Amino acid sequence: MKKPIQVFRGEHLESSHDIHVAVVNNEGKLLYSYGNPMRLTFPRSSMKPFQAVPLIETGTAVRFDYSPREISLSCASHNGEIYHREAVFNILSRIGLNEDALQCGTHIPRDMESYKQLIREGKELTPVFSNCSGKHSGMLATAVHMNEDVTTYREINHPVQQRIMDVIEDICDIKKEQIQLGVDGCGVPVHQLPLYNTALGFARLAKPDEVVKTHRKEALERIRESMMMHPEMVAGTNRFDTDLMNAFKGRMVAKVGAEAVQCIGLVEEGIGIAIKVEDGGVRATTVAAMEVLKQLGYADEKIYQTLKDYVLAPVLNARNEVIGKIKADYILEKA
Numbered sequence: 620m621k622k623p624i625q626v627f628r629g630e631h632l633e634s635s636h637d638i639h640v641a642v643v644n645n646e647g648k649l650l651y652s653y654g655n656p657m658r659l660t661f662p663r664s665s666m667k668p669f670q671a672v673p674l675i676e677t678g679t680a681v682r683f684d685y686s687p688r689e690i691s692l693s694c695a696s697h698n699g700e701i702y703h704r705e706a707v708f709n710i711l712s713r714i715g716l717n718e719d720a721l722q723c724g725t726h727i728p729r730d731m732e733s734y735k736q737l738i739r740e741g742k743e744l745t746p747v748f749s750n751c752s753g754k755h756s757g758m759l760a761t762a763v764h765m766n767e768d769v770t771t772y773r774e775i776n777h778p779v780q781q782r783i784m785d786v787i788e789d790i791c792d793i794k795k796e797q798i799q800l801g802v803d804g805c806g807v808p809v810h811q812l813p814l815y816n817t818a819l820g821f822a823r824l825a826k827p828d829e830v831v832k833t834h835r836k837e838a839l840e841r842i843r844e845s846m847m848m849h850p851e852m853v854a855g856t857n858r859f860d861t862d863l864m865n866a867f868k869g870r871m872v873a874k875v876g877a878e879a880v881q882c883i884g885l886v887e888e889g890i891g892i893a894i895k896v897e898d899g900g901v902r903a904t905t906v907a908a909m910e911v912l913k914q915l916g917y918a919d920e921k922i923y924q925t926l927k928d929y930v931l932a933p934v935l936n937a938r939n940e941v942i943g944k945i946k947a948d949y950i951l952e953k954a
Contacts, residue, residue, distance in 0.1 A: 624906055638654055655814070659812070667693070667754050691849040697853070714760045723806060803877075
């Protein structure tokens with residue numbers, strides 16, 4: 620049976636991926652789908668914009684004078700480039716904590732030049748290089764502002780995490796009792812919910828209007844505008860989220876999640892898109908996402924040409940030669 624995302628070596632099909640898609644408006648109507656739009660999914664880092672809502676609602680961002688760049692960073696899965704790291708250090712300095720307060724762990728950053736520089740200097744990786752250090756610094760800032768324990772902020776019963784649960788329940792329209800929990804790669808709770816509800820959350824992030832509470836509307840708008848104003852803080856150089864938001868200039872908000880999740884909110888239309896690649900193959904996510912946008916009739920050919928390597932992704936060999944392609948071959952079903 621033909622699968623929706625196909626990987627070719629030369630002109631020959633080599634591999635393929637199944638996907639699930641939910642396209643939902645901000646009132647909760649399922650507009651289009653592919654596969655199972657109710658698939659239980661851990662959206663992983665796609666939930667970061669919602670995890671940042673308490674940063675705004677508690678007054679933390681005002682107290683510590685968060686700029687739009689720093690709010691965007693709080694929603695980030697960043698490359699660990701120097702400007703990402705400097706922004707995290709700046710936040711930590713203002714809230715009176717050191718880098719060792721970050722409990723996100725360490726990993727090799729996507730920005731290999733930063734990693735090579737670290738090796739040349741004989742230094743060790745530290746938590747600020749983690750793609751989640753912006754999110755963790757935001758959680759710490761909220762705990763400091765609310766006079767809460769900063770050593771246990773990762774635990775599900777901590778007020779930081781309970782506020783996040785309240786936000787997800789409200790914006791994604793799902794009872795807390797129905798949200799299953801796991802542990803994310805950076806050590807904080809991660810939330811499992813139907814793909815439909817994730818898409819609904821992004822529809823409301825894109826256009827909260829009258830469908831969410833007034834104070835929450837203002838928080839979502841501030842987060843959305845910060846992400847679109849500074850997409851380089853959300854991801855970084857040569858990243859889909861950054862390039863997509865730059866190309867569409869204020870018309871969409873986007874956030875990737877680990878294990879091949881991609882979420883997009885269309886601002887003018889109030890539409891949310893949530894995509895999950897069944898086998899976790901991240902190489903399929905951008906191709907799947909661009910195909911959804913094309914089938915929705917979103918934007919023009921000039922923009923798709925700018926993003927052509929995401930529309931029809933090249934397969935490269937070790938010599939950086941194009942030796943194949945990844946393409947989409949599916950049709951959304953209208954609800």
